[in-house]
Amino acid sequence: MARWEPNARERLVRAAVDLFTEQGYDATTVNEIADRAGLTKTTFFRHFPDKREVLFAGQDLHARLLADAITEAPEPATPLAAVGAALDALAATFTEDRRAFGARLRPVIAGHSELRERAAFKRAGLAQAMADALHGRGVPEPTASLAADLGIRAFHHAFEQWADPTCRQPLTELARHALDELRTAAAALG
Numbered sequence: 001m002a003r004w005e006p007n008a009r010e011r012l013v014r015a016a017v018d019l020f021t022e023q024g025y026d027a028t029t030v031n032e033i034a035d036r037a038g039l040t041k042t043t044f045f046r047h048f049p050d051k052r053e054v055l056f057a058g059q060d061l062h063a064r065l066l067a068d069a070i071t072e073a074p075e076p077a078t079p080l081a082a083v084g085a086a087l088d089a090l091a092a093t094f095t096e097d098r099r100a101f102g103a104r105l106r107p108v109i110a111g112h113s114e115l116r117e118r119a120a121f122k123r124a125g126l127a128q129a130m131a132d133a134l135h136g137r138g139v140p141e142p143t144a145s146l147a148a149d150l151g152i153r154a155f156h157h158a159f160e161q162w163a164d165p166t167c168r169q170p171l172t173e174l175a176r177h178a179l180d181e182l183r184t185a186a187a188a189l190g
Contacts, residue, residue, distance in 0.1 A: 009047045009057060011037040016054040017101065020108045025051075025115065052118055055109065059122050063129035065089050066151075070133035079139045083151035084179055086130055090155065091172040094162070102163035127152040150186065154178035 015036035019028040030051050034044040048054045069089035073082035094102070109115040130148035139147070158174035161167050167174075 008037070008039055008043055012039065012044055012047055013054055013057050014101070016051065017104055017108060020055075021104055025108060025112045052114060055105065055115060056118060056122050059125060062090055062093075063126055065093065066126060067129045067133040070130060071136060073137075079134055079137075079143055079147035080150065080179070080183055082134065082137065083130060083147050084176065086133075087151055087155050087158075087175040087179060088172055091158070091170070091175045094159075094171045096170075099162060099167075100165070102159065103165050106160070106163050123152050123156060126155075150182045151179065154182050 012033060016028070016033045019032055019036055028051065030044050031041050033051060033054065034041045037044075044054075048057070066086040066089065069086040070082045073085045077085065109119050127145070127148040130151055131144045134144035134147060135141075155175050155178070158171055158178045161174050161178075162169070162171040
């Protein structure tokens with residue numbers, strides 16, 4: 001693959017997941033990832049600070065999508081309805097061609113404590129982006145944080161289902177269902 005071809009960031013992510021799957025996270029170097037992607041180590045570091053971050057490349061984009069959807073939700077939307085709109089916006093970016101990639105990514109992250117920790121940090125960051133957007137709509141604490149936490153929990157659960165190779169439902173449908181289940185469970189708390 002020529003070094004000048006487009007989509008360097010995506011190529012690096014795919015190369016990293018391939019190598020992490022084949023030889024393990026610890027055994028894979030940045031040089032190997034760059035070589036597999038047909039790029040240089042310098043190009044890798046232009047896109048990512050380290051090999052761990054290559055797996056969490058979309059966090060900033062995801063946070064913006066979530067926050068923008070909450071901000072743009074209709075004025076009378078409840079906090080959970082605004083969070084639902086945000087989950088719809090995020091889930092819509094997970095196209096069918098990304099499902100197999102998600103299935104490969106899950107065991108890589110699950111198999112390494114450093115990556116599980118980073119995934120938890122990502123989820124917390126996404127929840128904070130939603131809570132901040134809810135605050136911008138005038139939603140007070142703890143309502144904003146609780147709605148955001150429920151949204152991230154719903155999305156994470158839906159993603160786990162969606163990335164299962166036997167699943168055929170769209171992520172948007174799974175996320176809506178997961179949020180509805182959590183809404184029902186919260187109401188049952190009394």
